[in-house]
Structure formats: C-alpha cells, structure tokens
Amino acid sequence: MPLVRARLTHPGTELSHGTRALTVWSEPGLFHFACAEEGEQRYSFTVHKAERHRTGTLPAALRPDHLVPDPRGPAPAARTSAVPWTR
Numbered sequence: 599m600p601l602v603r604a605r606l607t608h609p610g611t612e613l614s615h616g617t618r619a620l621t622v623w624s625e626p627g628l629f630h631f632a633c634a635e636e637g638e639q640r641y642s643f644t645v646h647k648a649e650r651h652r653t654g655t656l657p658a659a660l661r662p663d664h665l666v667p668d669p670r671g672p673a674p675a676a677r678t679s680a681v682p683w684t685r
Contacts, residue, residue: 609621610632610633610634610639611634611637611638611639612637613634614634614635614636614637614638615636615637616636617635617636618633618634618635619633619634619635620632620633620634621633621634621642627646627647628644628645628646628647629644629645629665629666630642630643630644630645631643631644631660633654639653639654640654641653641654641655641656641657641660642654643656643660643662645662645665645666647670648670650662650663650666
C-alpha cells in the first residue's frame with residue numbers, strides 16, 4: 599500500500615508556539631520524524647519501506663539514509679539511534 603503523506607499529521611506544529619516540538623513515530627516498515635518551532639514545521643522526514651520523503655533542511659545527523667541505511671526501510675522491530683542534538 600502506498601504511503602499517503604497527507605495523512606501524516608502530528609501535534610508538534612500546534613504545540614511548538616513559544617518553543618520547539620519534536621514528533622517521532624515508528625511502526626513496522628514506517629518511521630517519521632518532524633521538528634516544529636514557533637508554530638511552524640522546520641523539517642521532517644518519513645521512511646516508508648523503500649520510500650524516503652523529506653521537507654525542509656535536515657541537520658546532517660538526521661539524514662534518513664544515515665538513520666535508516668537499509669534501502670528496504672525500517673526494520674520490523676523498533677530501532678534505537680542516539681543522535682546528538684545541537685542547537
């Protein structure tokens with residue numbers, strides 16, 4: 599089944615007024631990350647099986663190919679990645 603990106607909504611944009619909000623969502627074959635600040639989405643990426651979609655300018659450490667290097671997409675079990683956060 600193809601990914602319908604319009605269906606990927608997250609609370610981060612609304613919750614980020616006056617701050618920054620990160621949204622992370624994962625399930626078998628799908629991983630989504632988004633960063634919103636001051637009520638606007640700054641960047642995001644979604645990996646759905648072999649598809650990769652991104653918006654905005656991602657920090658180098660958050661490149662989808664870096665976090666999910668397998669071209670088949672996210673592993674069936676959740677993965678954990680430590681990513682240094684710098685502002």
